[in-house]
Amino acid sequence: VKKEYEEVPAMAxxxxxxxPRTLAESMKVWPYVDTSGEEIPWTSPDRPVKECKVAxxxxxxxxxxxxxxxxxxxxxxxxxxxxxxxREIPRGISREDIRVAHLHYENxxxxxxxxxxxxxxxxxxxxxxxxxxxxxxxxxTFMGYQPRLGTFIRETAPRMxxxxxxxxxxxxxxSSG
Amino acid sequence: xxxxxLVTVTLTNMPFITEKIGAPRAVAVEFPFGMIxxxxxxxxxxxxxxxxxxxAVETIQKPGIIVELPYTWPEEDFRKRDWFPKAPTPWMSxxxxxxxxxxxxxxxxxxx
Numbered sequence: 001v002k003k004e005y006e007e008v009p010a011m012a013x014x015x016x017x018x019x020p021r022t023l024a025e026s027m028k029v030w031p032y033v034d035t036s037g038e039e040i041p042w043t044s045p046d047r048p049v050k051e052c053k054v055a056x057x058x059x060x061x062x063x064x065x066x067x068x069x070x071x072x073x074x075x076x077x078x079x080x081x082x083x084x085x086x087r088e089i090p091r092g093i094s095r096e097d098i099r100v101a102h103l104h105y106e107n108x109x110x111x112x113x114x115x116x117x118x119x120x121x122x123x124x125x126x127x128x129x130x131x132x133x134x135x136x137x138x139x140x141t142f143m144g145y146q147p148r149l150g151t152f153i154r155e156t157a158p159r160m161x162x163x164x165x166x167x168x169x170x171x172x173x174x175s176s177g
Numbered sequence: 178x179x180x181x182x183l184v185t186v187t188l189t190n191m192p193f194i195t196e197k198i199g200a201p202r203a204v205a206v207e208f209p210f211g212m213i214x215x216x217x218x219x220x221x222x223x224x225x226x227x228x229x230x231x232x233a234v235e236t237i238q239k240p241g242i243i244v245e246l247p248y249t250w251p252e253e254d255f256r257k258r259d260w261f262p263k264a265p266t267p268w269m270s271x272x273x274x275x276x277x278x279x280x281x282x283x284x285x286x287x288x289x
Contacts, residue, residue: 012245015193018209026282032197033287040199040240041179049231079268103266105211113217122223148289161178175188177210
């Protein structure tokens with residue numbers, strides 16, 4: 001039985017629960033990119049989810065150990081700068097091959113089991129259970145500390161979208177840090 | 178991505194921001210930074226959230242809907258406060274960094 005969700009009037013999920021108060025107060029008045037004059041982009045699925053090829057995209061700063069880390073040295077020098085590039089994580093990557101470069105959350109949990117940030121095991125189970133149609137050969141990651149979003153929005157995001165289309169992905173599951 | 182024909186659904190732990198910037202479809206959960214899908218090793222929770230996201234793709238019919246999930250972070254885990262990085266982030270590490278951040282929050286241009 002399909003049901004259509006309605007907007008929740010008052011949010012039950014507390015967005016600031018896991019933040020120090022000073023950071024929470026600044027997030028409430030943060031200069032977010034103004035999208036108020038724009039319609040939210042929308043693509044209607046052209047097939048059932050169980051036929052979709054799926055990719056994950058995470059802002060958790062994960063990368064393959066043979067790849068270039070996100071540049072934390074420059075952020076240490078220039079603290080309002082965040083590396084705006086993205087990385088690719090191959091399907092089936094082993095725990096030993098994952099590294100994390102992100103200074104804004106404790107990385108040890110993702111290093112213990114990257115699935116708490118990039119749940120590739122759950123995705124394989126979805127395919128085995130027939131709930132999705134396929135899994136992308138690569139998943140994409142970036143480092144989510146981006147106070148100045150210009151380069152990320154103008155260059156990185158369109159490149160990520162192009163790459164996902166090259167990989168013939170239908171459905172993208174995004175998750176934040 | 179959505180404008181280029183990809184269907185997306187976002188898992189967020191900050192629906193306050195997700196609502197402000199506008200995401201086509203989102204699922205919100207009150208889990209900490211660094212463990213947004215659940216604790217390491219908790220495959221069942223990772224799968225539960227993923228199933229909710231797949232269901233959201235089937236059910237959400239118009240942009241901007243955020244589905245809030247009822248799962249809570251266990252109180253004994255909350256007391257560990259183990260999602261905080263051990264070192265302060267660069268902008269918090271010096272008075273100069275803090276001043277620059279305050280200036281950015283008040284007058285900054287996020288599209289720079």
